[in-house]
Amino acid sequence: MSDTVALNPGPALAAATRAGVEPRGAKPRRALSGRNIMLYGTLAVAALYYLLPLYVMVVTSMKGMPEIRLGNIFSPPLEVTFEPWVKAWAQACTGLNCDGLSRGFWNSVRITVPSTLISILVASVNGYALANWKFKGADLFFTILIVGAFIPYQVMIYPIVIVLREMGIYGTLTGLVIVHTIFGMPILTLLFRNYFSSLPEELFKAARIDGAGFWQIYFRIMLPMSLPIFVVAMILQITGIWNDFLFGVVFTRPEYYPMTVQLNNIVNSVQGVKEYNVNMAATLLTGAVPLIVYFVSGRLFVRGIAAGAVKG
Amino acid sequence: MTGQAHTGRPSKLLRNLSSKIASIPMMLTAVVIFLGGTIWTVVYSFTNSKLLPRAKFVGFDQYERLWDAPRWIVSIQNLAIYGAFTLVFSLVIGFLLAALMDQKIRFENTFRTIFLYPFALSFIVTGLVWQWILNPEFGVQSVVRSLGWTSFTFDPLYNADIVIYGVLIAGLWQGTGLVMCLLLAGLRGIDEDIWKASRVDGIPMWKTYLFIVIPMMRPVFITTLVIIASGIVKVYDLVVAQTSGGPGIASEVPAKYVYDYMFQAQNLGQGFAASTMMLVTVAIIIVPWAYLEFGGRKRV
Numbered sequence: 001m002s003d004t005v006a007l008n009p010g011p012a013l014a015a016a017t018r019a020g021v022e023p024r025g026a027k028p029r030r031a032l033s034g035r036n037i038m039l040y041g042t043l044a045v046a047a048l049y050y051l052l053p054l055y056v057m058v059v060t061s062m063k064g065m066p067e068i069r070l071g072n073i074f075s076p077p078l079e080v081t082f083e084p085w086v087k088a089w090a091q092a093c094t095g096l097n098c099d100g101l102s103r104g105f106w107n108s109v110r111i112t113v114p115s116t117l118i119s120i121l122v123a124s125v126n127g128y129a130l131a132n133w134k135f136k137g138a139d140l141f142f143t144i145l146i147v148g149a150f151i152p153y154q155v156m157i158y159p160i161v162i163v164l165r166e167m168g169i170y171g172t173l174t175g176l177v178i179v180h181t182i183f184g185m186p187i188l189t190l191l192f193r194n195y196f197s198s199l200p201e202e203l204f205k206a207a208r209i210d211g212a213g214f215w216q217i218y219f220r221i222m223l224p225m226s227l228p229i230f231v232v233a234m235i236l237q238i239t240g241i242w243n244d245f246l247f248g249v250v251f252t253r254p255e256y257y258p259m260t261v262q263l264n265n266i267v268n269s270v271q272g273v274k275e276y277n278v279n280m281a282a283t284l285l286t287g288a289v290p291l292i293v294y295f296v297s298g299r300l301f302v303r304g305i306a307a308g309a310v311k312g
Numbered sequence: 313m314t315g316q317a318h319t320g321r322p323s324k325l326l327r328n329l330s331s332k333i334a335s336i337p338m339m340l341t342a343v344v345i346f347l348g349g350t351i352w353t354v355v356y357s358f359t360n361s362k363l364l365p366r367a368k369f370v371g372f373d374q375y376e377r378l379w380d381a382p383r384w385i386v387s388i389q390n391l392a393i394y395g396a397f398t399l400v401f402s403l404v405i406g407f408l409l410a411a412l413m414d415q416k417i418r419f420e421n422t423f424r425t426i427f428l429y430p431f432a433l434s435f436i437v438t439g440l441v442w443q444w445i446l447n448p449e450f451g452v453q454s455v456v457r458s459l460g461w462t463s464f465t466f467d468p469l470y471n472a473d474i475v476i477y478g479v480l481i482a483g484l485w486q487g488t489g490l491v492m493c494l495l496l497a498g499l500r501g502i503d504e505d506i507w508k509a510s511r512v513d514g515i516p517m518w519k520t521y522l523f524i525v526i527p528m529m530r531p532v533f534i535t536t537l538v539i540i541a542s543g544i545v546k547v548y549d550l551v552v553a554q555t556s557g558g559p560g561i562a563s564e565v566p567a568k569y570v571y572d573y574m575f576q577a578q579n580l581g582q583g584f585a586a587s588t589m590m591l592v593t594v595a596i597i598i599v600p601w602a603y604l605e606f607g608g609r610k611r612v
Contacts, residue, residue, distance in 0.1 A: 043412055047426045053441040053485065054429070060444065072455040073445065126338040133331035141335070141342045148346030150542050150598050154570040154587040158356075158580065159349035162365070182341050189338065214330030243434030245549040250575065260436045264553050267440050280444060287437040294432035295425070301432070302424070302493055 104262030127192025406491025439553025498532030
């Protein structure tokens with residue numbers, strides 16, 4: 001919204017609507033035309049609405065409880081305090097444990113890291129097999145996989161509980177990692193299959209003529225050529241797994257609860273006085289990891305969800 | 313570890329062996345979990361399983377009980393309201409934002425980052441923030457009252473009649489950015505010549521959008537619709553965090569019904585029946601779409 005003086009401020013509206021029809025190509029700059037005021041005004045108001053909750057979280061988490069009780073949630077803190085953050089991290093209680101969200105944070109790390117790596121490894125090999133080494137019936141499995149992505153998780157949860165229990169890993173982190181690998185598979189396999197299919201086939205053929213096998217081509221040719229898509233997959237998985245709640249609550253024991261589950265238990269616990277500042281600090285802490293991933297990754301995140309969106 | 317293709321003429325099963333071995337996780341997931349698990353749940357929804365699954369079949373008993381349960385009826389109504397409003401509003405708002413973003417604006421990346429960041433947050437975080445903002449004692453209601461409008465009432469989370477709209481506000485905040493992104497990608501796919509032609513003909517911009525661009529974007533809209541819809545059916549964490557289904561049972565949703573009956577009330581049969589109903593709902597959305605999208609293409 002630069003403030004260069006409008007060239008013809010007079011018949012602003014009529015000209016503006018006309019101008020709106022030609023958003024493409026060069027035209028004289030009229031920064032303060034009615035059209036621009038409307039356009040940027042609307043966008044700014046919308047942006048404010050989207051930013052509001054983040055702002056409220058930040059200011060609430062930095063106020064003391066007396067100030068919260070007296071003031072309004074939108075006012076900036078008079079006295080900035082970081083005590084709620086410390087408390088949320090190290091002292092907030094869930095049930096009998098009063099060691100704060102840090103426990104959930106480390107659980108989430110221990111869940112997210114192996115789940116992300118394993119799900120991507122498995123799915124990329126799947127995608128590679130589907131793209132370059134298609135065998136009879138492969139497409140059938142792939143179709144089931146993609147259709148399965150639309151089945152509500154609730155339908156498949158209990159059978160998985162039984163399978164994991166039979167394997168003796170129900171309630172463990174290993175079990176949860178497997179669950180994340182399973183449910184990440186449709187979208188990731190699709191992502192990798194499409195990407196590997198788009199690579200020039202000559203490359204693959206040349207490697208085959210040189211005598212390279214399945215794994216050799218995968219590790220020495222496909223993998224090094226596909227780093228961007230691996231990054232996209234990682235963004236998708238890290239945010240997705242970190243934000244998961246349902247699988248965490250169903251497939252783990254309380255001592256392994258991920259951060260989202262613990263956060264919900266802290267904030268929605270019925271005992272004790274509600275400390276809204278601590279709650280908001282805890283909420284921000286839980287949202288911090290995916291937010292950082294989002295802000296750092298920028299366009300790659302958009303690419304990831306776009307890839308996730310065009311399934312089917 | 314060895315590529316099998318170069319060993320003369322191997323038997324059919326051994327051909328492409330590495331690829332088959334590598335695909336075992338995919339085959340297992342597809343067949344055992346997705347297909348097998350779904351069939352298993354549907355079959356066991358016809359049993360009277362309580363604490364443990366038991367293969368004692370009782371016909372449609374569980375379904376009759378399900379549709380007699382007030383909580384299930386409320387859940388379905390909520391899903392219908394939440395779903396209808398989410399579809400309409402996220403498409404309308406998402407499209408408006410996308411259209412605004414498509415005007416060759418400055419700071420496009422900044423605006424996109426702002427509109428999309430809620431999508432990176434979990435439903436738990438979203439639900440808790442909006443629980444706080446909508447808190448009548450401290451949130452929007454109290455702020456407006458302190459400005460002088462003392463009779464102002466806005467307490468959706470504590471009013472059973474409108475609680476689902478409180479959830480809707482949070483859900484829209486989280487999800488419209490994604491819709492905007494998808495539709496913006498669709499808008500960018502429209503040929504510039506279309507715009508030039510409509511400009512030459514002197515058609516106003518809004519008419520171009522309404523009668524030319526939107527119909528051209530039909531596939532994008534349908535894909536977006538399917539994505540939103542399959543997300544709606546799954547809505548669970550948002551309600552758990554924001555209202556825990558309350559006040560009373562006023563904001564219950566089917567996914568929560570399933571979880572509670574399976575893992576809390578130890579009434580597996582009910583849980584299976586409810587989850588099968590969810591599956592049916594999704595099938596009603598997906599099957600016509602899949603038919604249009606893929607069935608049609610094959611025939612052409």
